[in-house]
Amino acid sequence: MRQASGEIQISTHGKGLIDVTRPLHAWLNEKKVQEGVLTVFIRHSSASLTIQENADPDVQLDLADYFERIAPESWELYRHNSEGLDDMPAHIRSSLTDVSLTIPVLDGRMRLGTWQGVYVFEHRASPHIRKLALNFMGE
Amino acid sequence: MRQASGEIQISTHGKGLIDVTRPLHAWLNEKKVQEGVLTVFIRHSSASLTIQENADPDVQLDLADYFERIAPESWELYRHNSEGLDDMPAHIRSSLTDVSLTIPVLDGRMRLGTWQGVYVFEHRASPHIRKLALNFMGE
Amino acid sequence: MRQASGEIQISTHGKGLIDVTRPLHAWLNEKKVQEGVLTVFIRHSSASLTIQENADPDVQLDLADYFERIAPESWELYRHNSEGLDDMPAHIRSSLTDVSLTIPVLDGRMRLGTWQGVYVFEHRASPHIRKLALNFMGE
Numbered sequence: 256m257r258q259a260s261g262e263i264q265i266s267t268h269g270k271g272l273i274d275v276t277r278p279l280h281a282w283l284n285e286k287k288v289q290e291g292v293l294t295v296f297i298r299h300s301s302a303s304l305t306i307q308e309n310a311d312p313d314v315q316l317d318l319a320d321y322f323e324r325i326a327p328e329s330w331e332l333y334r335h336n337s338e339g340l341d342d343m344p345a346h347i348r349s350s351l352t353d354v355s356l357t358i359p360v361l362d363g364r365m366r367l368g369t370w371q372g373v374y375v376f377e378h379r380a381s382p383h384i385r386k387l388a389l390n391f392m393g394e
Numbered sequence: 395m396r397q398a399s400g401e402i403q404i405s406t407h408g409k410g411l412i413d414v415t416r417p418l419h420a421w422l423n424e425k426k427v428q429e430g431v432l433t434v435f436i437r438h439s440s441a442s443l444t445i446q447e448n449a450d451p452d453v454q455l456d457l458a459d460y461f462e463r464i465a466p467e468s469w470e471l472y473r474h475n476s477e478g479l480d481d482m483p484a485h486i487r488s489s490l491t492d493v494s495l496t497i498p499v500l501d502g503r504m505r506l507g508t509w510q511g512v513y514v515f516e517h518r519a520s521p522h523i524r525k526l527a528l529n530f531m532g533e
Numbered sequence: 534m535r536q537a538s539g540e541i542q543i544s545t546h547g548k549g550l551i552d553v554t555r556p557l558h559a560w561l562n563e564k565k566v567q568e569g570v571l572t573v574f575i576r577h578s579s580a581s582l583t584i585q586e587n588a589d590p591d592v593q594l595d596l597a598d599y600f601e602r603i604a605p606e607s608w609e610l611y612r613h614n615s616e617g618l619d620d621m622p623a624h625i626r627s628s629l630t631d632v633s634l635t636i637p638v639l640d641g642r643m644r645l646g647t648w649q650g651v652y653v654f655e656h657r658a659s660p661h662i663r664k665l666a667l668n669f670m671g672e
Contacts, residue, residue, distance in 0.1 A: 256395045256531075256534045258671055260568055260639055290399055292433050292529050294570050294635045298646030300586040306493045307485060308439040313474040314485055321465065321486050326599065334591040346585060346592055347599050354584045355635045357433045357494045359529040361399055366527040368437030388644040390570050390637040392531060392534075392670060393397055395534045395670075429538055431572050431668050445632045446624060447578040452612040453624055460604065460625050496572045496633045498668040500538055505666040507576030531670060532536055 258392045259286040265385045267302065267377035270341075272315040275387070276372045280364065282389060289363055291393015295373065296355045298386045301345035302377045303352040309372030322348045322378075345378030352376055360393060397531045398425040404524045406441065406516035409480075411454040414526070415511045419503065421528060428502055430532015434512065435494045437525045440484035441516045442491040448511030461487045461517075484517030491515055499532060536670045537564040543663045545580065545655035548619075550593040553665070554650045558642065560667060567641055569671015573651065574633045576664045579623035580655045581630040587650030600626045600656075623656030630654055638671060 263278050283293065297304050308314045326347040330336060333343040356373065359366045367373070375385055402417050422432065436443050447453045465486040469475060472482040495512065498505045506512070514524055541556050561571065575582050586592045604625040608614060611621040634651065637644045645651070653663055 256397065258534065258569060260637060291397060292531065294637055296635070296637050296644065298644065298649065300584065300646070300649055305489050306439065307489060311474055311476070313472075314482065317472045317474050317482050318486060318489060321471075325464070325603070332599075333595045335589055335595050337589075343592065343595050347596060350583050350585060350596060351629055352489055353493075354631070357435070357496050357635050359399060359433055359435050359527045361527075366435065366437065368439070368525070371437065371439055386646070388637045388639075392570060393529075395536065430536060431670065444628050445578065446628060450613055450615070453621065456611045456613050456621050457625060457628060460610075464603070491628055492632070496574070496635050498538060498572055498574050498666045500666075505574065505576065507578070507664070510576065510578055 256394060258390060261389045263387050265375050265387065267375065267383050267385055269380050269382060270377055271319050272374040272376050274309060274372045275375050279373055283360065283363060286391055288360060288391050289394050291360050291391055293358045293360050293365060294355060294390040296388040298388055300349050301342060301379050302375060302385050303349040303354060304356050305352045305374050305376050306371050307374055308370045310370050341380045348378045395533060397529060400528045402526050402528065404514050404526065406514065406522050406524055408519050408521060409516055410458050411513040411515050413448060413511045414514050418512055422499065422502060425530055427499060427530050428533050430499050430530055432497045432499050432504060433494060433529040435527040437527055439488050440481060440518050441514060441524050442488040442493060443495050444491045444513050444515050445510050446513055447509045449509050480519045487517045534672060536668060539667045541665050543653050543665065545653065545661050545663055547658050547660060548655055549597050550652040550654050552587060552650045553653050557651055561638065561641060564669055566638060566669050567672050569638050569669055571636045571638050571643060572633060572668040574666040576666055578627050579620060579657050580653060580663050581627040581632060582634050583630045583652050583654050584649050585652055586648045588648050619658045626656045
């Protein structure tokens with residue numbers, strides 16, 4: 256049993272989902288892992304993680320639209336608006352999705368389903384560099 | 395320190411919650427574990443995981459109703475409708491609940507609270523076989 | 534590679550978020566850990582966990598308000614009301630946030646972002662003692 260710690264940085268382009276499955280697999284390959292668990296942790300509270308269908312890009316657009324509706328931008332709804340109209344909805348959307356994911360690994364690959372991809376979900380309107388803290392534990 | 399990897403399959407019967415606490419404990423017993431962490435990962439994006447009260451079955455019905463209201467079926471709301479009226483709401487409901495759970499284990503048992511059960515939450519209208527990837531790490 | 538298991542108890546004061554970052558760091562210090570993963574699991578289904586911005590207390594108030602709106606108290610909406618008006622919304626809000634968090638650790642500290650804090654989110658109206666099951670795995 257051993258572990259590896261690391262960090263990858265993801266450039267986002269305003270609101271929306273970015274597929275990070277490939278950079279995560281690249282990191283696992285570099286660490287020459289076989290079997291274990293990958294922990295992915297996003298070090299921000301206005302962007303989050305989610306695992307979603309990767310076949311039809313419309314799913315990602317519909318998902319982004321849904322969170323616009325359910326946690327809308329508004330000057331009236333929130334006290335916290337000093338960082339912009341999009342900041343408090345970003346915190347809410349983060350709390351509704353994931354800050355950490357734990358993904359079993361076998362034969363050096365995440366055991367994702369056929370149609371699953373791992374995404375960073377950017378909730379701010381402007382581009383950001385998002386840091387993902389990684390830990391692999393296993394063999 | 396050692397680990398065990400595995401998979402269990404759960405048959406669902408259309409929308410609703412299915413208690414999987416017993417098959418998870420059966421898997422842990424089989425692996426003769428004592429102390430550590432169980433990772434449960436669902437390899438699908440239209441069914442998810444949740445931990446909820448297991449005492450009153452009404453809680454599970456109310457929870458299912460809630461997600462019907464908050465992410466309704468609709469031909470107008472979503473672009474992605476080629477897989478049926480229930481597919482895009484299934485993806486949304488999955489993103490709002492859990493794709494992975496990490497549960498501490500002690501004395502060979504998950505350290506659940508008195509009233510907690512682990513559930514697969516089926517979001518599609520028709521029955522499915524759902525695969526749960528498992529990893530135990532510890533002693 | 535080694536592990537440590539434990540439990541901390543948090544006193545809540547009715548609905549709202551309580552910062553538990555310091556008691557978690559205190560537990561890690563006590564266990565003299567360096568590098569690995571901390572699993573935090575809440576053993577209740579009417580309180581939950583979340584990681585959020587810790588700079589502006591308004592964020593936590595806005596977040597609590599949001600969940601009041603999205604999963605309101607109501608005698609009409611739910612079957613399960615024998616435990617009080619606030620109980621079923623508490624279960625729903627728990628399912629929308631987190632029951633378990635996995636947080637990478639380096640140099641003995643959780644690898645949180647600059648503005649991230651770990652919170653217990655109490656969803657019941659009255660004070661409770663909430664048990665967090667902890668597991669650290671690593672070195």
